[in-house]
Amino acid sequence: MLTSLLWRARWPADATRTYYAITGFSSLFWVLNSTLSLVYMATTVGLSPLQMVLVGTVLEAVTFLFEIPTGIVSDLYSRRLSVIIGYLLMGAGFLLQGLVPTFEAVLLAQVIWGIGFTFTSGAEEAWLTDEIGQDNVAQVFTRGQQVYLGTTLVGTLAAGALGLIDIRVPLVASGAGFMVLAVGLLLVMPEQNFTRVPRDERETFRHMGRTLADGIALARRRPVVRSFLLVSLFVGLSSEAFDRLWTVRVLEDFDFPDFLGTDNPVVWFTAFSVIGTCIALGASLVVNKVSPASVNALHPRGMLALLAALQVLGVAGLAVLGNLWLALAAMWLRDAAVALSMPVQAAWLNRNVDSRVRATTLSMNSQANAIGQVAGGPPLGGLANRTSVSTALVTSAVVLAPIVAIYARLKPPAEPK
Numbered sequence: 001m002l003t004s005l006l007w008r009a010r011w012p013a014d015a016t017r018t019y020y021a022i023t024g025f026s027s028l029f030w031v032l033n034s035t036l037s038l039v040y041m042a043t044t045v046g047l048s049p050l051q052m053v054l055v056g057t058v059l060e061a062v063t064f065l066f067e068i069p070t071g072i073v074s075d076l077y078s079r080r081l082s083v084i085i086g087y088l089l090m091g092a093g094f095l096l097q098g099l100v101p102t103f104e105a106v107l108l109a110q111v112i113w114g115i116g117f118t119f120t121s122g123a124e125e126a127w128l129t130d131e132i133g134q135d136n137v138a139q140v141f142t143r144g145q146q147v148y149l150g151t152t153l154v155g156t157l158a159a160g161a162l163g164l165i166d167i168r169v170p171l172v173a174s175g176a177g178f179m180v181l182a183v184g185l186l187l188v189m190p191e192q193n194f195t196r197v198p199r200d201e202r203e204t205f206r207h208m209g210r211t212l213a214d215g216i217a218l219a220r221r222r223p224v225v226r227s228f229l230l231v232s233l234f235v236g237l238s239s240e241a242f243d244r245l246w247t248v249r250v251l252e253d254f255d256f257p258d259f260l261g262t263d264n265p266v267v268w269f270t271a272f273s274v275i276g277t278c279i280a281l282g283a284s285l286v287v288n289k290v291s292p293a294s295v296n297a298l299h300p301r302g303m304l305a306l307l308a309a310l311q312v313l314g315v316a317g318l319a320v321l322g323n324l325w326l327a328l329a330a331m332w333l334r335d336a337a338v339a340l341s342m343p344v345q346a347a348w349l350n351r352n353v354d355s356r357v358r359a360t361t362l363s364m365n366s367q368a369n370a371i372g373q374v375a376g377g378p379p380l381g382g383l384a385n386r387t388s389v390s391t392a393l394v395t396s397a398v399v400l401a402p403i404v405a406i407y408a409r410l411k412p413p414a415e416p417k
Contacts, residue, residue: 011188013188016128016132017191018138022062022083023147025151026181027148028149029155029178031151032155033097033170035155036163037171048385049245050378052244053244058111058114060373061115062118063117063118064374070086071122071123073085078191079130080185080194083187084186085116086121086123087116087182088179089113089119090120091182092113092175092179093110098171098174109391124324130193141375152277153277157270160267160270164264177278230402230403232366232368232372234399234406235403237376238315240374240377242318244377246331250327274327276332283336283339301407301408302408303344307337307340307344311403314331314334315396315400318334319390
């Protein structure tokens, strides 16, 4: 019976409703873990700044290396099976991370759940497209994003409430939740329209090597591609340290105010997460309302340069400002600038890069960012260990700074003659 369940649901549900359920529950369980996981690593596990960064570096390297092997399962055997395996492994990794508070266990957990993430990456969207047709997915994806945002806020508040019991509780609940989700999908997730991807269309390591070689050749010929490749590399070199060390900076260098009788970091980091999400969402809504021309400009290099400068200032501000709320404001400024710049940059690429090289360009940018994170994280983590977290964050801002000039000099591609 178990073997048959791997390939066919016992009680197949509607594909669209199943997708909404996957989106809602996965975002809920994800945020249960992510809201306080860095606080858990820094306090309960007691990781040093270098170890904090190494955890992220291991995760990034695992997802980079396993993206293609796990994609073969989705392309050759079953999108449904790939998603179920992915959530099962993610749950196991989060459980291990929450139950065993040691550096070695946390590292192993990143390997397990990182592999699981690659099983789900792209497989959900491909499964839904197979089941309901490509002409119907846009509206479903849009509604799914709304479900994602709503459950993210609920998950953040739930993580804070559970964390007051014990900071490990939301992490363990996240892992258990993902595993229950996997079992539920085993019973109800339909798959009726799957067809194997033709051999010449599959992602393989040989294909990835060709993509990289083609991308390098393309970057030599086209300054726009070269510029975006450099941006992705510098962002990767800088971001791993910021993503892992901002929590350490806040915990080590500031005292939390006593609010409603508590200065518990669980309460405050939950509040920080909610405030940051609301600021990023509000900034996006305001900019789209007040200046839609800038957001939708054909060549928005000025706006991208400004947003890049705000990111650099935000990282530097977090590093050097001595007041908790000013430092957090700098971090939220950086996060809002990132949230605003991502869709603008994506739209710029899609409008101005020829369709024949678009896939190569996007894939190459992703690879450059991953390489940058793996290469840049450990040195900055080591610097934090030898000097201070603030010094490492200032260095991270310096590493990121060249993207301002790159964006400012970015020119539209020359019109073909």
